[in-house]
Amino acid sequence: MGALKSLAEDYAIIDTAFLQFCASRGIFSVEDFLIHDMYTLMASTEKLSNSDRLKQGINQLLLITETYHQPWMNGLVLLEDREQNKHYLPTGSESFDVLLQGGLREGHVTELVGPSSSGKTQVCFQIASNVALKKGNVVFFDSGNSFSPTRIKQMVTHISGLKENKANEALQQAMRNIECHAVFDMYALLDVLHQLKLNLKSQIGYEIRLIIIDSISSLIAPILGGSNAQGHALMVSVGYLLKELADRHNIAVVVTNHMVGGEGGNLKPALGESWKNIPHVRLQLSCNHATNNYAVCILRHPYMASGKSANFMIP
Structure with missing residues (x-):
C-alpha cells in the first residue's frame, strides 16, 4: 500500500x-x-x-x-472451517440452547438487545459462569461498573449443582477463568482489544472461548453524534475487529445493546443502520418481572428463521 x-x-x-x-x-x-x-x-x-x-x-x-488484507478463501475451505472448527458454547439455560440449536456459535458475534431491565447483563453473567465453569477462558468488558463477582458466585454454585465443599473449589477455578476489564470509552475498549489480538497471535497456548462486552452501545453512542464520520468509522472498526477475533480464533463474542424509540413509538435496537449488519446473530430479550420469567426471540440468525422464541429462567 x-x-x-x-x-x-x-x-x-x-x-x-x-x-x-x-x-x-x-x-x-x-x-x-x-x-x-x-x-x-x-x-x-x-x-x-x-x-x-x-x-x-x-x-x-x-x-x-x-x-x-482480507484472505481469499473458496467455499469448500469456508465449509470445512465451519464444520471442523466452529462449535457451540452452551449458555447454561437448556431452553435457550435448544432455541439456538446448541448455544452460542464460536466464530460469531451475537448481540443481545432489549430495553432496560430485560436481563441483558444477567444473561451475560450466566453465559460467562457456564463457560468459565467448564474451564473456558472468558474476557468480560464492563462499561458500567455492573460486573458482580457475588452474582457470578451464585450462578456458578447453581449451575455446578455441587455440594458446598466441592462447589467452592469449582467457584475458585471459574473465577480464575474470568478476566474482567473496566472500560468507559471506545478508545479504552480498542486498546484492550488490540492487545488481546496481539496476545492471541504471539502467545502459544493462550486461548479464549468467550468475549463479552456489556454494553457496547454505551461505549459507541457518545462518539456518534449526528453525522460524525469519525465516530461511525470507529464503530465499524471495532465491529470488524470483533468479527476478526471471533472468526480467526474460534471465539464466541457477545455484545449487549439497548433499545430506543423508533417509528410509531416502537422500540428498536440502538446504533442505527451502520451497526446493524455487524453482529451475525441478533437476539431480543424481555422479562416479565411479576413472574421473573425471561424470553428470548431471534431477530436475525444466519441459519435460523427470525421470530422463533423461547422462555427461560435465570437462577
Missing part, C-alpha cells in the same frame, strides 16, 4: 499532525505501521494534546489495512 501520506487525500483523519506523529516514531509506510506494536503506539499518544484524534487515526489506519 506504500507511503502513509498517499492515504491523506482519501482520509481526513490522516492529516499532517498524524503523519508527523508517525514519522517521529519511524513510521513512514503502511508496512512500518503493521510491524509496530499497536499497544505501545496507542500508549504513546496519552500525554499529547491531540491524543483522541491520534487514536482515531490509528484506528482508521487499522481498519484500512484490515480491509485490504
Whole structure:
C-alpha cells in the first residue's frame, strides 16, 4: 500500500499532525505501521494534546489495512472451517440452547438487545459462569461498573449443582477463568482489544472461548453524534475487529445493546443502520418481572428463521 501520506487525500483523519506523529516514531509506510506494536503506539499518544484524534487515526489506519488484507478463501475451505472448527458454547439455560440449536456459535458475534431491565447483563453473567465453569477462558468488558463477582458466585454454585465443599473449589477455578476489564470509552475498549489480538497471535497456548462486552452501545453512542464520520468509522472498526477475533480464533463474542424509540413509538435496537449488519446473530430479550420469567426471540440468525422464541429462567 506504500507511503502513509498517499492515504491523506482519501482520509481526513490522516492529516499532517498524524503523519508527523508517525514519522517521529519511524513510521513512514503502511508496512512500518503493521510491524509496530499497536499497544505501545496507542500508549504513546496519552500525554499529547491531540491524543483522541491520534487514536482515531490509528484506528482508521487499522481498519484500512484490515480491509485490504482480507484472505481469499473458496467455499469448500469456508465449509470445512465451519464444520471442523466452529462449535457451540452452551449458555447454561437448556431452553435457550435448544432455541439456538446448541448455544452460542464460536466464530460469531451475537448481540443481545432489549430495553432496560430485560436481563441483558444477567444473561451475560450466566453465559460467562457456564463457560468459565467448564474451564473456558472468558474476557468480560464492563462499561458500567455492573460486573458482580457475588452474582457470578451464585450462578456458578447453581449451575455446578455441587455440594458446598466441592462447589467452592469449582467457584475458585471459574473465577480464575474470568478476566474482567473496566472500560468507559471506545478508545479504552480498542486498546484492550488490540492487545488481546496481539496476545492471541504471539502467545502459544493462550486461548479464549468467550468475549463479552456489556454494553457496547454505551461505549459507541457518545462518539456518534449526528453525522460524525469519525465516530461511525470507529464503530465499524471495532465491529470488524470483533468479527476478526471471533472468526480467526474460534471465539464466541457477545455484545449487549439497548433499545430506543423508533417509528410509531416502537422500540428498536440502538446504533442505527451502520451497526446493524455487524453482529451475525441478533437476539431480543424481555422479562416479565411479576413472574421473573425471561424470553428470548431471534431477530436475525444466519441459519435460523427470525421470530422463533423461547422462555427461560435465570437462577
